[in-house]
Amino acid sequence: MQLEKEMRTLEYDDFEIDLLLDNAVKENSIDCLPAEIKNKYWLEDCLVEYEVTEEKINELKDYITDTVKKIENKDCEDETQWEPVKIDKYNSFYCSVLCGHRKTCKFYKDFLNKSSNKFKKKDKTDLFDNLFS
Incomplete structure (x- = not known):
């Protein structure tokens, strides 16, 4: 995303960028972004x-019909027939809100475990921590 790249150039932290861009999307406005942006x-x-x-209408109907047939012909129990989508911060909304398998999907659970590790408190203290102890 171009705005994200621009904000990195302005030396904003990833966390700040995510918060600002999420807020901009939520408000459908760029008023909350830095003046340079x-x-x-x-x-x-x-x-x-x-x-x-x-x-074009018939082409769309054929596409939908073919897609439904492909899905119906897959074996629900055979994981090799179901390629998971790569879950990241941009498409996790579908998995976390819309998908009916979010409670049982091992790929979504793996994404949650990986993303929650970013915000866990560290075990060790570093030099900076000792300054304020």
Whole structure:
């Protein structure tokens, strides 16, 4: 994401970047971002029109029908037939909110374990910690 790259260039921490960008998305506004970013970018509505033809409609119907058939023909018990999506901070919303398998999905559980390790308290104290003890 370009905004994230720009904020790293401005030497913001990853944690700060995540908070600021999450807030910007939540508010659908860049007003909460640093002035250097706000002055460089803007948001505006965009309308994209597509030509809809019978051929395109039939192509979409065929795609949907084929996809459903492929899913129905898979063995639910055979994990090798189900390739998991790579879960990261950008697509974890689906897994954490929308997916009905979030409580049993080993891939989602693995993602949670890895991401929660980033915020665990460290066991050792370092020189900086000793200054304030």
